[in-house]
Amino acid sequence: MEEKQNFTVSVYTENNVGILNRLSAIFLKRHINIESMNVSKSEIDHVHRFTFVVIVPKTLIRKVVGQLEKQIEVIGAFYHTEDEIIYHETAMFKLSSEFLYDEKIQDKLKFRRAHIVTITERYFVIEASGLKEDIDRMYDKLKPYGLLQFVRSGRIAITRPKMAISELLKETI
């Protein structure tokens, strides 16, 4: 069996209703779990960008991206390995205010990109961003305090290699 690895899949699409369904159906039909997903506008007006993270063998990701690419409203689809991207996730932790002045928590916040964004009488909220592993570590550390809520965004990634969407659009117009 070929080894599975993390792939970040970037899909540029028209901004129409139903595209998410069409894309997720391609993963579904091959029984692939989507580890993370993010949708946003892209660098091109009226073009949306989906970022998926999946863990699959390399031969499979090529086929999946080919099938994503052939959907009518997909402008371009690409896959990249971890070393080909600069990526990032954001997480938020809601904790009870009784721990606000806990020194250990203060220590945790010294970790690179974490800070308190809201403080109320009852709770406070920490926002942290970084690699998935950084956030996992932060999660493990804060968990013993009884997380009131936790949420993490999907991965967003900028690729080192070029994705020539504008050129693709020019060619088909």
Place this chain on the structure above:
Amino acid sequence: METSNKTIVEEKALKPVKISGAEAVIKCLLAEGVDLAYGYPGGAIMPIYDELYKYQDKLHHVLTRHEQGAAHAAQGFARVTGKPGIVFATSGPGATNLVTGIADAQIDSTPLVCITGQVSSHLLGSDAFQETDIIGISTPVTKWNHQITRAEEIPEVIAKAFYIAKSGRPGPVLIDITKDAQFGELDFTYKKCEKIRSYRAVPKLDIEKVKAAADLINSAKKPFIVWGQGVIIGQAEAEFKAFIEKTDIPSASTALGLSALATKHPLNVGMVGMHGNYAPNVLTNDCDVLIAIGMRFDDRVTGNLETYAKQAKVIHFDIDPAEIDKNVKTDVAVLGNVKESLTEIMAFINKGQHVAWLQEFAKLYQKECEVVINDQLNPTKEGLTMGEVVNKINQETNGDAIIVSDVGQHQMFACRYANFNKTRSSVTSGGLGTMGFALPAAIGAKMGMPEREVVAVIGDGGYQMTIQELGTILQTQVAVKIVVLNNSFLGMVRQWQELFFDKRYASTVMKNPDFVKIAEGYGIEANRVSKRENLDGAIKTMMASKEAYFLEVVIEQEDNIFPMIPTGASVSDIRLS
């Protein structure tokens, strides 16, 4: 009539007029040259049916007896004409009943434009009467789909639908139109769609790849071609024939590629695949260059991929980039329309001669004749064989008929033994393997090619899955010939039970009704034959009829289809018995 339609459309194009969304749908179809559609009315599509009534002199609507029948009839029409089949259905169950036909069209690359009614936009998502999320349901089985909630969107969306259905690798599209969009008004102008910025219908041909393919072909000692439906869809039959005749390469068809090259052509070495011919399957693992043209290496073609043509360099001509390296790793991929690719390659290929190599095919064909074919066509046992029935149809039609087959043993007999002289003469459900396909598909095929004979060859199981379409034949008087090969079994599953499940015939025995009486109940002349001496006359009588005709042939109950590549086996391990 066509020209007068055109002038009307052109005039309207200059001066917008306010019409209803429902009328706009009809006008869009007329502008696309549609004059025939299949469907079934219901609440959410009534405004469109009201317009179909008004426009009935220009656009003929065929009422099927079930929406699945409408979808398959439209497929039959599309497969023989190359034009998109048009289907109407209402929301909810009407729409879901189309799904099997749409899925079948998707996997067999058949252009369909399906238009479904939907509940009014203010009711969407409220679980309204006959509401279903047909966009969500149909997404994985359509080339494209779209929901219209405002009348103004109709012309542009329908224009896109036609372009997408027909262009590149064809496929089904579904347009879901809410009832308020059908009632709403718009300023109607229609402009055909010619491009979509996110969609490249045909990849740009890379001449370097063509040259690389030609180099491999020129140096091959034992080249072998497997062609598929891409040759037919790409209207490349003439280019394909010129290519194989210049290179003298033995060529085999997939099930869906049948009839692109005449059965009797000396370079046609038969069909590949699970129940294909012996020589092309065995020699797939002996060739040095395998040239795949407009086919997608389906698992029923390749058998075990681990042992499929490993010794060969593989060249793959296809229009769909997603098919390259999907199942079989290629050495040279030539992307593009095969008509263009095969035209371009002619300048780079040398005239070939492969006498000894072709002789190997002939030798193995001889072996297949001795073990399988002779016994099928001229059986010595008492019971009738499916092969001899198909052969009698060949003799009576001279190979000029369109053969529409369903799914199962009879389908494989039809594919193996039917003779085809002309392209677009074999219509069958390949990828999806949809039992119940043939009867409605034959209706559509006959309507698409009324001047040709259309013979549906169906098993007793599949026939009963869409038998209600006899009502469509009654109402339209469409002159299809229906041959039911009745072995009172779900024969293919029974064969597998015999071979791999120790003859435990779980739910494959069929207690059947009196098929002749049923056909007669629908006003269709009908006959039953069970003895060899009556077969010839029965088929002659059927073919002589100018109207629809039903013939039941009682077949040997436990006959098997051979050769056969058991699941997981290599193509070269094909069994003759």
